Amino acid sequence: MKVLVDMNLCQSHGECAVVAPEVFELGDDDVLRWEEDVGEELREKVEEAVERCPMMAIRIED
Ligand code: SF4
Structure with a gap:
């Protein structure tokens, strides 16, 4: 799978x-x-990271 992070949204909280x-x-x-x-x-x-990200910046692509 591919893991994508929208760096325009990410605020580096690190969850x-x-x-x-x-x-x-x-x-x-x-x-x-x-x-x-x-x-x-x-x-x-990674799915847990998607859920925990406060900025909803992480996406999984299959
Ligand atoms: S949890 Fe979301 S906002 Fe925080 S560092 Fe990770 S991607 Fe960025």
Whole structure:
């Protein structure tokens, strides 16, 4: 699956990095970095990140 983050919406709160650290990482510069191509084994975690993101900035594309 593909993981997309709308960086116009993201406010670097980092909830996604807490629930799915394998995919999302907040850098020292407070800018979010993430893996775009993610294996199915991490789908549940990414879905949780989608739900937890206060800005609704994360999207999964199959
Ligand atoms: S949870 Fe949402 S707003 Fe926060 S860093 Fe992740 S994508 Fe950005």
